[in-house]
Structure formats: C-alpha cells, structure tokens
Amino acid sequence: MSRQVEDLLTPALCIDVDRVERNLTRMQAYCSQHGLALRPHVKTHKLPSLARRQLALGAVGITCQKLGEAEVMADAGCADILVSYEVVGERNLGRLAALARRVRISTVADSRAVADGLAGMAARSGVTIPVLIDGDTGYHRTGVPTPAEAVALAQYISQCAGLRLAGLFTYPTLRATGPWLAEALAGLRRAGLEAGIVSSGGTPGALSTHEVQGITELRVGTYIYNDRTMVRRGAATPDDCALTVLATVISANAPDRVILDAGSKALTSDLVGGDPALGHGEVVAYPGAAIQRLYEEHAVVDLTACARVPRVGDRVSLVPNHACAAVNLYDEVALVRGTEVLEVLPVAARGRSR
C-alpha cells in the first residue's frame, strides 16, 4: 500500500506536486513569451530534483544565494549557477574557485573590495569568473548606490585579469529600477562596455518584468511554492500555494481556541509584511481561524470566527507566511498528490547559509 499523508508525523512539510508543476510551467511560459531568461532561485526549495525540473522546463541556469547551496546543486548536476551574493574571505573564494573548475559559475560584486578578492582568486586559480555589477536600485541592501558607480566598477572589473564583466544585477524590480538600469546601461555604452546580462528578481513583481526595458533575465524563488505573503501581495491565489505544514491539535481546553504542535520551529516567526496582526499562517480548512501566537513548538489558534472547530488529534494544513524560511527548518519534505505521499526527500541544501 502506498504511503498516505495521514501516516506522516507532524509537523510535516508537504509539497503539492501538481501545484508546483503548474507554478513552474506558468513562470517559464511567461519568460519564454517575453524573451526573458529564467534563472530560478533555489533558496526557496533547496531540492536538487526541483532544480532539475526547473532546468528541464527551460531555465537557463539556477541562482544560489550561498556557496553551500551552490555546492549541493553542483553535486546534483546543475551546470550553470549564479552565486547572487558578494563572496568575501579567502576560504569562500577558494570554494568559488573549486566550483568554477567544475560548473559554469558567475557571481556579483558591489565594491572594489569584493572585485579585488575575486580577481586575486581568479589569478591564483587560473579560472575566469563572469561578474555582474550588483546595483542598488532602491532596496538599500547590497549594490552600488548609483548608475555612475556601477559604470566605474564595471570599468574596474573589465580591467581585472581573470574577471569578465557579465552585466548588471539588481533585486528586486522596483519603480526606480528601470530608470536606474537605463542610466547605467547608457553609461556602460559610453564607456565602450557591454552588459550582456541584465538580471533582476523577485516573485511579487515577476510578471511585470517585461515592462522594464533592459532586463534580460529573471531570478525568482518563491513562485515555485508561493505562501501567505505572496497571496497578500496579489502575486498568487490560495490555490497556487503548493507548500503546507501539516500539524496536529494537541490541546483544546477553551471553546474558541486550540493548540497545534507547530510553532516557530516549524513555521518561523516571519510575519506577512511585518504585521503581527496578520498572524502566523493560514489554517487551510478552517476559514476565519487565526494563528495568534507562536511559541517554539506551539501555535495558538483563535477560532472565534470559525463555523466549526477541530478536536484533539485532528490534523490541519497550514500555509506559512514565508515559504523559503519555513523550508529551511526541515530535514525532509513530503511530495504529495491528494492524500498520497509520492516521495519523502531530504532538503539537501537546508541550513547551507555558508
């Protein structure tokens, strides 16, 4: 007999494989229609098999945030990996060089300090690293602050032996991103430099990427699973949410409140838009239920607005606020179709934050 969802110990991370396939296909179709290269971010799923599926559907390569993720994905046969993160420190540069010897590796830089590290490594290792200039187009995280500085850094990098200027990079696509990129691209042209790739990302605005002139590549992660934040932002419907946490009611001593065995160690404490009033997850089959408080291993669910209430031992499915963060808590994930567990996979790149 096949394994059933009801046999899983809780809390369990469950993936609806049909919704995943639909989400993947839809994004690939969008990119193909608009001539955008799709380079999915694996930080969301951290699963080699889903990375391979993304590539099979037409992705040009994958994006990894950290070297540890890239190492797992290279081991799994992914041949074209963008490390979308400033690589700093001798040991990390050595890891990047080792990766560059076996797969096509590109990365980003937002300072001469980072570029110098990459160039030194490339010289020592005899590899050539394609580098995208990371530009801060309004998010105020990493990135050079202005188009002029992007051009200056591009000029610097184009003169570093062992580095190859590969284009421009930003995250996410904001209102200011288009003008910022246009100015940087004009500056590069004036300097006689070419931005082969202009890469931007983020699931919420993904389907408007073609409206921003200049962008050639889309990096998205969350779209594969979606979550409560994506629904709230209008980037997905509840039916697009492919990832749920299965939980069990362990206590029901108040008429309008139950306690689940899934807390912040099963869902994370990530909020929707930073607003605690929006709660800690969606209780799928109980409209109106609100996960009011999370402790490490408990969720307190308010059922005041619910037509029916679950009892001790009942199971409920929860859509997390933030899929990418929730995944990172689990050693394994169940691939599910209906009530059947098709496969249980190790989350191979879980915890690979280094």
Place this chain on the structure above:
Amino acid sequence: MSRQVEDLLTPALCIDVDRVERNLTRMQAYCSQHGLALRPHVKTHKLPSLARRQLALGAVGITCQKLGEAEVMADAGCADILVSYEVVGERNLGRLAALARRVRISTVADSRAVADGLAGMAARSGVTIPVLIDGDTGYHRTGVPTPAEAVALAQYISQCAGLRLAGLFTYPTLRATGPWLAEALAGLRRAGLEAGIVSSGGTPGALSTHEVQGITELRVGTYIYNDRTMVRRGAATPDDCALTVLATVISANAPDRVILDAGSKALTSDLVGGDPALGHGEVVAYPGAAIQRLYEEHAVVDLTACARVPRVGDRVSLVPNHACAAVNLYDEVALVRGTEVLEVLPVAARGRSR
C-alpha cells in the same frame, strides 16, 4: 596548530564554554540552595554533551519538548526524561512506549483525550507512565484551565491502569501561578491524591521560584546560553550571553550602513518582546549598532550611533534575540574559548520538532 575562530566559515554558531559553565553552575547552586530539583530543558542547546554536563552538575533529569529530542537524548545516555508536551496520535504514543522501555520517561496531560491515549498505549505496551497534570496558570497555552479541572483530571488519571499520577506541571511561573497551584494542591489533598512533583519553568523568573510555595522542580532552558531577550528582561547580563553568531561584512556602500552575511536563516526573525524597534540582534563590539532589517541571508546594520564602522571582510559577533530558536537553524556549533575553537559538534537534536 589548534583551530581558531577566525578560521570558521560564517555565519557560525559559537558557544563560549566558560560562560556556559558559569551559567550552569549558578542555576544548579540556586536550586540546590533552595531544595529545588533542576530539570533543564534541552530544547535550547539540543546537544547531548551539554545535557550530560547539566546532569553531572546535579540535575535530576532533563526536559524535552518533543519526542524527537527525547530519542536523541535517550540515545546519548540521558536516563530520566520528562516529555513536557501533550503526546497525541498512535505513532507518537508508540514512540513514547519505546522510550519508556529503555529510560525513565514521564509526560504531561491536559485533557482526558490525551490521558486516554496514554492509558491505551500503556495498556498495550505493558509500561507504566508517570503523568503530570498540565495546568494553565495564566499563560493560556496548554493546560487545564482551573485548579478544579486539574483535580478532576488527576482523579481520572489515578484510575487509569498504566498511568501513575506524578504531580502538577505548569509554564511559566506567573503571578497567578502560586495561588493556582495552592488551590490545586489543596484539592488533590481533599481527594486523597498526592502531587509528588510540582514542576514549573522559564528562565526569566527562575531565581524567584523558591518564593512560590509548592513548586518542587524547576525547568529552564535558555539560562545555559542566555540571549538578548533575557538581558532585556533583566534575567542576564551581556556577560552571561554564551551564544553568538559570527558574521562577516559583505557590503559597505553607505557611510553609516553595512550588510552582514547573517539573515533570518542565521538568526531567526524572533523579536525581543515582539518589538521590531528593538532590532534583530546585538552587534557585540559595536555599541550603538542596530540590526534594522533582516532578509533571509542579509542583515542591514545601521551604524549612525557608532564611533567606528567595520569594513568589507571584517567579522562581527552577534547575540541573537532568541538563543533557542537560533540554535535550531544550525547543523553544527563551535565550542569556543577566547580565540580558539575547542570542538565543533553536530547539533544532534536540531529540527527534531516531531
């Protein structure tokens, strides 16, 4: 040559072994002085070696939140384990029975539904399970709501073959806890029942436990490491914080802002007292630095109030808001003395939320 902290890849979870020893010794001395049994909660460290150290210093046993933690600790030789969690479901009851056959296991119940599950398992397995009545003395999580219901459940359990009434259990120790417990204890006496153990917990109020009449056992977890929340609540000083996350500056493109390679996947999104204005961690050597925003793999640090600023490649130590949650993100932890790494240990019970 010995391994040095500077050789660690970041983000790295580091434990100051001397601070741990001081924190452990202090809490054991407090309990010994006041005749309290100490039953440390291993959910904070999830490390067999530290559980064994707690036992060697005088703890009567350990507390585990989840069965998965208890299985790891039983494998590691811990012989007396309280599973401080309502065990629900046939597979979990089977796991509890398996544990009860090899170590001294006790657990809690806050409903007849939970008690019936335990009793059925005990009858089938031929084991006897000591059960503490979980009472809600004001926290409104699990627990029977009133002392009268505690007495009624105690009477019920005392008549279940295979279960042994072991006492009362609550969390945390609040203002109302003392009167609640006194009333429940009086009710038990009138019913001719004995509460051998009266167990309460929580690091913030731990050192006032002796002021609450009736409590015989203290369950604490966070005291071993402490964190920013404990400092804020006055339960620890900065010097008592034994756990830090080592991070690297990867970007410094604004005069008063740097970006670290440690985000919510390295620190969690847990806040101090639910207040986002208190930031996402303490930057140890940079007084005034504020971790304003966290992304999955980035921290944005505001340095406006700092006398000096770190540069790209510099490393900083961070005290997390919540030690127990941060630990659960890491596959391994470095035991550190000064600049030396004494040992790198697997976080054996990481992710054991089932």
